[in-house]
Amino acid sequence: MTLAMDKSSITFLNRPPASNLQPLSINPSPHHAWKRIAKWKVSYTNACIDCGLCVLACPYGVHRRLEGTLKMAQPQNAECIGVPCEKIHPDNFCVKQCPFDAITVTPNPEFDMLGDARYSADLMASLWHMAETGLPPPEHLYERRVGNSGGGFDQLRFRFKKTPHEQPSANDLLEINIGIDLNKRPTGPKIRIPVPWYGGGMSYGSVSLNVMKARAMAAMAWDTFTSTGEGGYPQELTPWKDHVITQVATGMFGVREETIGWARIVEIKYAQGAKPGLGGHLLSDKNTPDVSRMREAVAFTSLFSPFPFHSVYSVEDHKKHVDWLSAVGRSVRSLSDRFKHTAPDILVSAKVSTPGDVDMVAVGCYYGGVNIVHLDGGYGGTGAAPNIAKKNIAMPIEYAIPKVHRFLKEEGIRDEITLIASGGIRNAWDMAKAIALGADGCVIGTSDIIALNCTRCGNCDKGRGCQHGIASTDEVFAQQIDPEWGAQRIQNLYNAFSLDLRLICWRLGLKNIQELRGRYDLMYHMGNQGSD
Secondary structure (H helix, E strand, C coil): CCCCCCHHHHHHCCCCCCCCCCCCCCCCCCCCCCCCCCCEEEEECCCCCCCCHHHHHCCCCCCCECCCCCCECCCCHHHCCCCCHHHHCCCCCHHHHCCCCCEEEEECCCHHHCCCCCCCHHHHHHHHHHHHHCCCCCCCCCCCCCCCCCCHHHHEEECCCCCCCCCCCHHHHHCCECCEECCCCCCCCCCEECCCEEECCCCECCECHHHHHHHHHHHHHCCCCEECHHHCCCHHHHHHHHHEEEEEECCCCCCCHHHHHHCCEEEEECCCCCCCCCCCEECHHHCCHHHHHHHCCCCCCCEECCCCCCCCCCHHHHHHHHHHHHHHHHHHHHHCHHHCCCCCCCEEEEEECCCCCHHHHHHHHHHCCCCEEEEECCCCCCCCCCCCCCCCCCCCHHHHHHHHHHHHHHCCCHHHCEEEEECCCCCHHHHHHHHHHCCCEEEECHHHHHHCCCCCCCCCCCCCCCCCCCCCCCHHHHCCCCHHHHHHHHHHHHHHHHHHHHHHHHHHCCCEHHHHCCCHHHEEECCCCCCC
16 A cells, blocks of 8 residues: 655654654665665667657656667666556556567566565565655555565454555544553653654664664654663763663673663663573674773673573562662762753663563563563574574564463553563564554564665674674774764654554554554454455
């Protein structure tokens, strides 16, 4: 389904009008060096006589003449929607319009080499499209809703009330509220974000400082959050401190009283879905002198976090941990002039993996006093996680969410805790499915760095790291990511996500994303009958 609205409507949809932040600008942000990898390949045979009928026929600007001549230039393959054009624009399909049968349109084999089963070529290309344009791509161009994993969210579909042929207006979408509350307890600061997601932890060392800056800038622009990860809180992020979550992990790398106090939300990382039962680790090549100073460690040594916290072995220990962080945060914020205009209290989130008794873990987290229970399933994770742990230990997130949601309801505390899901949340469609399974919102990570042109090559933990400067601490590589450009790409991506979420709610007949929570009846598995 394609959204028919002009750019002013798109910009207006960025955020609810009640927000006190300045409106965002959604600007085209192509990569400075890359060109989009085309899904289709357009070619001219020797029968072409440069008549130019294809230039007049094509609505996408694929065909063009060389400037100042009547000769045909090379086709703009990246703009071509391919064979589907024959059905969508039967009177404009260039292959049929050419009087000499001189045009061929074939799949581009290079495109199919992109991505993997979870992040298929179409899904990767759709995320790049959103990051560049701020809009979801037309459905006939890329399949943006699912990947090719054959399981998980890729097997779930919605039972829509409205057909794909029905079009919402900009006002229809504006009326839909997709914000969520991060504190449902009666005490503590009330923090509401206008979208049901925030950015997951990516530590300094696993990604470059420029990437962290870009994510923080985008989080502030969208009035949401991003997390430091377990590598410490770089001083350079403090201009965006009200939108940065301090993560406290088992290694306590770079954790100081002031970094706890800088944050409105502190995240206790008990475990990660990609490697439950194992602490985080940063391989020696990425532990540069700057990273080691931040982590208070020896440069160019491999850094391993223990598992678990050796001070937390029970719910009672967990409560002491929460109380300690809350007290430190309150003390720092009360004594510092930096925070005299903000609430002294902080919110606490507990990030846990998804073992078989994850429902009991979640209840224990609640009674320990946290505001947010963050479930991290086995589909996400870092490029540095060992292969034996990835996808083989943690419960898939689509099983963990309803298990925890139901148990919290049975305990009578579901509406006193915010349940956040992560671990393979790739786009707005995955978010909507996670919420329908019982989550309040989601954490995203990989999609942020795909917006910065991550190709899923897997070089994150090898040598100097990512050759594109994303998952790298190499000074030369890191300079490839300009923070402002990166922030704009992520802002654009978030705008597309917000449009897709509103579209999903509209097609389901919902006015508020919270009405979707726990609505299993609005979905079906591909093995069962339904509608899409």
